[in-house]
Amino acid sequence: MSSLLAFAGAAVLEIAGCFAFWSWLRLGQSPLWLLPGIAALAGFAALLTIADSPLAGRAYAAYGGIYIAAALLWGWLVEGHRPDVWDVAGASICLAGMAVILFAPRAMPV
Template sequence: MTSWLAFAGAAVLEIVGCFAFWAWLRLGQSVLWLLPGMAALAGFAALLTIAESPLAGRAYAAYGGIYITAALLWGWLVEGHRPDGWDVTGAVICLIGMAVILFAPRAMPA
């Protein structure tokens, strides 16, 4: 359960942090948007470290499914672009992949 919460929080912080750069570079907002954006990206990185995985790469790979889903939700809730059936299907596939990566039974390392 800790991984799910860490991934969800990390996804929100990563999207907020990246959106701050988007707002500055693409929407003409002040460069000051980068300050909270960089803080959000630092929080994102810190949250990924508490995922229940002994390997960073595996945790990052599993996180991808949550991030994709959160990005589609951001697009819908913040930018007003409702995901279509293909978006939802892709997100479900990614979440299944995330679950396989994170929760597959593995032998204990020697």
């Protein structure tokens, strides 16, 4: 469960950090948006390190499913773009993949 919370927090921070850059470069906002954006991206990276996985690559792969669902929610809640049925279907597939990667029984390493 702690991995899911870490992934959810990481997703919010990554999306917020990237949105700060988007706002500056695409929406004409002040470069000062980069300061909280950089802090958010650093927090995102730190949160990924507390996932319950001995392998960084596996943790990042599982995180991807959470990120995709969170990005669609961000688009809906922050940017006002409601996900369509294909967005929901794609996110559901990604979340199923995340669950397999994160929760599958694994043999103990020798």
